[in-house]
Amino acid sequence: xxxxxxxxxKQAEERHYARxxxxxxxxxxxxxxxxxxxxxxxIPPPNVTGSLHMGHALQHTIMDVLTRYQRMLGKxxxxxxxxxxxxxxxxxxxxxxxxxxxxxxxxxLGREKFLERVWAWKQQYGGEITKQMRREGASVDWSRERxxxxxxxxxxxxxxxxxxxxxxxxxxxxxxxxWCPKDQTALSDLEVEKEAQAGKLxxxxxxxxxxxxxxxxxxxxxxxMLGDTAVAVNPTDERYADLLGxxxxxxxxxxxxxxxxxxxxxxxxxxGAVKVTPAHDANDYAMGQxxxxxxxxxxxxxxxxxxxxxxxxxxxxxxxxxxKVVEKFEELGLLEKVVDYEFSITKCGRCRTVIEPLISLxxxxxxxxxxxxxxxxxxxxxxxxxxxxxPYEKVYTSWLENLHDWTLSRQLWWGHRIPAWYDExxxxxxxxxxxxxxxxxxxxKLTQDADVLDTWFSSALWPISTLGWPDADAPDLxxxxxxxxxxxxxxxxxxxxxxxxxxxxxxxxxxxxDDVYITGTIFDKHGQRMSKSKGNGVDPLDVFDKxxxxxxxxxxxxxxxxxxxxxxxxxxxxxxxxxxxWNAARFCLLNSEGATVGKGxxxxxxxxxxxxxxxxxxxNRTAREVGRAIEEYQFHEAVYALYHFFWDDFCDxxxxxxxxxxxxxxxxxxxxxxxxxVINVLxxxxxxxxxxxxxxxxELWQTLPxxxxxxxxxxxxxxxxxxxxxxxxxxLEALIDERAETEMQAVIELISRVRxxxxxxxxxxxxxxxxxxxxxGNGNVFAASVSxxxxxxxxxxxxxxxxxxEVPRASARQALAGGVEVAVPLEGLIDFEQERARVGxxxxxxxxxxxxLEAQLSxxxxxxxxxxxxVEELRQRxxxxxxxxxxxxxxxxxxxx
RNA sequence: GCCCGCUUAGCUCAGUGGUAGAGCGCACGCUUCACACGCGUGAAGUCGUAGGUUCAAAUCCUACAGCGGGCACCA
Numbered sequence: 001x002x003x004x005x006x007x008x009x010k011q012a013e014e015r016h017y018a019r020x021x022x023x024x025x026x027x028x029x030x031x032x033x034x035x036x037x038x039x040x041x042x043i044p045p046p047n048v049t050g051s052l053h054m055g056h057a058l059q060h061t062i063m064d065v066l067t068r069y070q071r072m073l074g075k076x077x078x079x080x081x082x083x084x085x086x087x088x089x090x091x092x093x094x095x096x097x098x099x100x101x102x103x104x105x106x107x108x109l110g111r112e113k114f115l116e117r118v119w120a121w122k123q124q125y126g127g128e129i130t131k132q133m134r135r136e137g138a139s140v141d142w143s144r145e146r147x148x149x150x151x152x153x154x155x156x157x158x159x160x161x162x163x164x165x166x167x168x169x170x171x172x173x174x175x176x177x178x179w180c181p182k183d184q185t186a187l188s189d190l191e192v193e194k195e196a197q198a199g200k201l202x203x204x205x206x207x208x209x210x211x212x213x214x215x216x217x218x219x220x221x222x223x224x225m226l227g228d229t230a231v232a233v234n235p236t237d238e239r240y241a242d243l244l245g246x247x248x249x250x251x252x253x254x255x256x257x258x259x260x261x262x263x264x265x266x267x268x269x270x271x272g273a274v275k276v277t278p279a280h281d282a283n284d285y286a287m288g289q290x291x292x293x294x295x296x297x298x299x300x301x302x303x304x305x306x307x308x309x310x311x312x313x314x315x316x317x318x319x320x321x322x323x324k325v326v327e328k329f330e331e332l333g334l335l336e337k338v339v340d341y342e343f344s345i346t347k348c349g350r351c352r353t354v355i356e357p358l359i360s361l362x363x364x365x366x367x368x369x370x371x372x373x374x375x376x377x378x379x380x381x382x383x384x385x386x387x388x389x390x391p392y393e394k395v396y397t398s399w400l401e402n403l404h405d406w407t408l409s410r411q412l413w414w415g416h417r418i419p420a421w422y423d424e425x426x427x428x429x430x431x432x433x434x435x436x437x438x439x440x441x442x443x444x445k446l447t448q449d450a451d452v453l454d455t456w457f458s459s460a461l462w463p464i465s466t467l468g469w470p471d472a473d474a475p476d477l478x479x480x481x482x483x484x485x486x487x488x489x490x491x492x493x494x495x496x497x498x499x500x501x502x503x504x505x506x507x508x509x510x511x512x513x514d515d516v517y518i519t520g521t522i523f524d525k526h527g528q529r530m531s532k533s534k535g536n537g538v539d540p541l542d543v544f545d546k547x548x549x550x551x552x553x554x555x556x557x558x559x560x561x562x563x564x565x566x567x568x569x570x571x572x573x574x575x576x577x578x579x580x581x582w583n584a585a586r587f588c589l590l591n592s593e594g595a596t597v598g599k600g601x602x603x604x605x606x607x608x609x610x611x612x613x614x615x616x617x618x619x620n621r622t623a624r625e626v627g628r629a630i631e632e633y634q635f636h637e638a639v640y641a642l643y644h645f646f647w648d649d650f651c652d653x654x655x656x657x658x659x660x661x662x663x664x665x666x667x668x669x670x671x672x673x674x675x676x677x678v679i680n681v682l683x684x685x686x687x688x689x690x691x692x693x694x695x696x697x698x699e700l701w702q703t704l705p706x707x708x709x710x711x712x713x714x715x716x717x718x719x720x721x722x723x724x725x726x727x728x729x730x731x732l733e734a735l736i737d738e739r740a741e742t743e744m745q746a747v748i749e750l751i752s753r754v755r756x757x758x759x760x761x762x763x764x765x766x767x768x769x770x771x772x773x774x775x776x777g778n779g780n781v782f783a784a785s786v787s788x789x790x791x792x793x794x795x796x797x798x799x800x801x802x803x804x805x806e807v808p809r810a811s812a813r814q815a816l817a818g819g820v821e822v823a824v825p826l827e828g829l830i831d832f833e834q835e836r837a838r839v840g841x842x843x844x845x846x847x848x849x850x851x852x853l854e855a856q857l858s859x860x861x862x863x864x865x866x867x868x869x870x871v872e873e874l875r876q877r878x879x880x881x882x883x884x885x886x887x888x889x890x891x892x893x894x895x896x897x
Numbered sequence: 898g899c900c901c902g903c904u905u906a907g908c909u910c911a912g913u914g915g916u917a918g919a920g921c922g923c924a925c926g927c928u929u930c931a932c933a934c935g936c937g938u939g940a941a942g943u944c945g946u947a948g949g950u951u952c953a954a955a956u957c958c959u960a961c962a963g964c965g966g967g968c969a970c971c972a
Binding site: 003005006007201217218219220221232265266269270271272273274275276277281283284341342343344390391394395398399402490521525527558559562563564565566567569570572573574575576577578579580582583584585586587588589590591636637640643644651652655659663752755756758759760762764765766794849852853856859860861862863864865866867870873874877 | 900901902903908909910911915916919920921922925926927929930931932934935936937938939951952953964965966967968969970971972
């Protein structure tokens, strides 16, 4: 049999995914057990324009580990993939292409033609991330892939809209919104970003009418003064008490504005007097409503000044207008001062243009009403359960406690068009279809609202709409809802988690997911957030190419919920681990003649050899630990347990201990059995590893002798043999054998101590030694392992003695746990002085520890107050240390001149 | 301004009220018939600082410092 010495991940990766997919392994229908419990995840839909980044790779790995694990447990498992239509990004992308290739704008094409182009673009480029997910090994059910602009999901969006409108939760009206002058659309709170900025604070003076007095206001945006309709002061501010109700002459405008009292004003800040521009600032808007102030729009949708700003300013850009206003104030002697000032500025999350707050006619959703149910669910029942609970449950609840109306409409073409129609008189009809609207309106002359809905409006429905809602009888909805867990990053808690919960509770009557697992953030190696603009992102596909998908997945699974600085070293070490697995399998396969998976551990465990009892104990303990860890979302613990079981227990010890039997020249039933045992352990280990490392485990599993359809979990009987449908190993408690582990530990310690002696005393690697072992009177646990001890320590002989009193003086000695002592005669290699120093140092160290422990034991406070078992534990430890120091003392004597 | 998280070996990170852990890196020795992406052996930390609770604190509490994050305000 020819097996390369080094594992080539790419070769294995290419082979298996297509086969799994075409065999239908990812679809829940592969499960033929009608009573199988259900496990379901909907992917948080990535942006259709996007490509895979580390955050996706991390989330997808977690979701795939969970899905594969649950599938191997025999559950009917669904992981549903899809993308969202990303209104603004997609539209911008297509517009850019249009401009570049044909020099056209979307308006040149018209709405209908433009949308055809978007769909064409989506067909051509939109599949990027789904292709990349195949590379990751994601076991998603592609037959259920959804896109937010699909017909079914569009129907869901309309249903959502109409129902909320009918209930008065959605309304059409004027409100203060965030407007992006570049993208030419309204944005919600969650689509804008605050950014610190070094700017200036301008102190402007407004003359008081009929008095030789001026009121100074401070502002970062002087140009908005053209739209001021009042100045506000705190009602308790004595400095301005006499001005309440006074009139100010607003410079540059010829208008007169009142001084009003409002508690919002902080007397400590600035001058204590605030200019009020209700049409261009959210706080001023609110103040304007409280005082019935006029809303004067002086800035338009392009961030240019309007006619109402005055002839001098009309048409100027907002920043040009700012300069000019300041100039004029200076000329008039009304500019008191200008100071440097750092403040935060609001920018469009997508294009970074400074947002212009505007009053505008839009559609809004009263989220607070929907949020109430979500808030109750989390407060009363911890639904959903956040992992980790701190700090995310609190982040979630505090957001739900402060919900503002959600600006739903977007002035775009790409998206779900708002299902509202207007008749010639301007009356609005909200309906599920134009026909419905016509019926209600009693006329055919209707015009549909030109705007589309926020992309997140459709994402909010994702867990129910992808499963068939609003069709209440949709089989998938009945079967897979509520979903088991939502896995996502923390920046998405408001955007998705909260809104999906709200819609799930409202329309399906139940929480959208049991758990919400929040992944960590991956930074670059300097701790900087990865970003396109900084160019410091690590492309997961490059990492896959360099180290393999399985190795990358192990790193990502270990990262789980922790913030981490990315470091290729970790991937490299798991690449090495994959290679280790490959080579362990290589050893098994090169010695597989006569072996069969599932055999070799016949009969009573008590009749098995020590190392066999031991490895089965370790294996089952590992299975228990890994299962527990995955269930508790402690993926790093699962990876740690698997890594150390495979490398340390299986490779370093079990294979080495089995080698003589496995590699025997002559075929024999004993050799067959030993070969079957290593393959048996390997096979179970591969299954345990599979959710984390799907490709290499499948690649190797397929080659094992005796693997076939009968290796599958009962729920998948009849399917093509694949490890992904095999049963996940469940811990057999009866095989977890404390005694075997303790005894094996003694053997391992003995071998390690002898190796240590060999190294410390520079015994040549090939040179054989003799061992003298005193077993300390607790029975000889080594006797059955003599041949293995000889092999692994390169010993020609092992002699058991009651005491080491009579071994040659020129021996290196070690005192082990349990009163075991070992001596290695090394005539000519022993420097007595050095050896005495070495043993002396060891004795000193133990002496120190036992002194410390004895002091603790002699403290009555401790013995009285500490739990009895702790005291006993300590006593035993002291006894153990005593035994070893005594042994070391004797060794020193033996080494004495 | 309010809230939260983190601070453990050179690096990246686990961990726990009762003997400090891993991977990488480092040192030494190895063509040991699966693997140098390897084997064997080893060195390395007063667990951010200062207090407190406790028989016992790296682990719990308080304060502080540094780093990071969220929310609000920002005239």
